[in-house]
Ligand SMILES: Nc1ncnc2c1ncn2[C@@H]1O[C@H](COP(=O)(O)OP(=O)(O)OP(=O)(O)O)[C@@H](O)[C@H]1O
């Protein structure tokens with residue numbers, strides 16, 4: 001199957017009963033899936049975890065089994081939604097939603113979904129899989145996902161500057177406020193003040209879709225990874241007009257611009273007397289990546305300045321853990337803020353919305369899910385009352401494809 005699923009442990013071979021709570025984020029470019037898959041032998045009474053839970057002040061029910069397992073992540077191109085539907089069907093993931101006890105027909109299965117595609121493709125999911133999509137607000141899901149990852153998952157956030165990746169120690173008691181910049185097809189900038197407390201303060205249509213769309217047209221690359229890969233070997237100075245190109249090789253020191261600063265992205269193309277075929281695709285890719293990343297870095301900084309925010313977390317699948325992208329964004333934030341603000345990145349960058357949708361199962365009256373995170377290093381408890389399942393993250397994340405976690409089952 002031609003899908004982009006990144007799923008560890010190949011749960012294909014496991015019976016459906018071990019998989020629960022599929023959640024979707026259907027974006028303009030990519031569909032993201034999150035689901036819980038419990039270990040074969042995980043159903044046990046975990047007294048240690050339960051007493052830890054209680055000591056943190058969260059509700060616990062002695063009759064509940066504790067289910068150990070993993071949260072799995074997968075993604076597909078939205079344009080290949082049929083592959084995604086096939087994957088869900090073959091894994092029987094669509095049977096792992098919830099039944100709404102208040103709905104007229106209680107045999108209806110609902111799957112939590114966010115992103116524009118939750119609206120656009122609702123009928124398709126109904127027709128092909130027989131499930132209804134229970135829509136959750138996209139911004140709310142992004143924030144829930146980000147807060148969860150930042151509080152619960154060990155070594156989730158990191159800085160990246162001059163090729164150096166450094167994991168950040170995030171104190172959950174000193175997390176807010178921060179700016180969340182989600183770079184998907186388009187870009188959303190959200191000021192986050194707490195759990196469920198946020199405001200979308202800005203956005204730009206020059207995002208990941210712009211890089212991929214323009215890049216595809218200008219380079220004839222067939223897929224996103226190929227375009228990103230090309231940028232490694234490229235030289236943006238071939239196409240970008242630098243300050244030095246305008247100032248005869250010298251800096252414009254008086255206003256703080258060095259000769260190597262880009263004065264005008266793609267500016268050399270106006271005077272080179274060259275056609276598109278005369279430029280190397282790798283140089284085009286690099287200029288494009290630099291242009292988009294710089295612009296997002298700058299707008300993000302301006303919004304951080306507007307609200308006095310010191311920390312900016314960048315997420316979304318545009319980043320793809322790509323060194324040059326992260327470096328460019330970090331340099332832009334650092335340059336404009338004169339070192340006052342810091343750019344940080346997330347390991348599960350593209351799955352914030354899907355995780356937020358996953359966690360929204362806690363709202364349901366039946367088969368609901370209360371997410372009660374107990375990270376190893378920073379104990380916190382974010383549970384709400386009256387629900388049936390407790391999910392507790394151990395905080396261990398082996399890679400960005402799955403996270404170990406524990407669920408209090410019914
Ligand atoms: N395999 C891929 N195919 C297409 N785009 C990719 C791929 N990997 C990374 N990207 C980049 O990630 C972007 C999509 O990121 P993301 O999934 O976070 O956003 P989205 O949810 O699709 O968009 P939006 O939130 O604006 O609806 C693409 O526009 C592209 O720049």
Ligand SMILES: CC(C)(CO)[C@@H](O)C(=O)NCCC(=O)O
Nearest residue numbers: 184185186187188202203204205
């Ligand atoms: C429209 C959404 C929110 C869809 O995810 C996203 O693509 C976006 O934030 N675009 C930028 C729109 C703007 O603020 O100009």
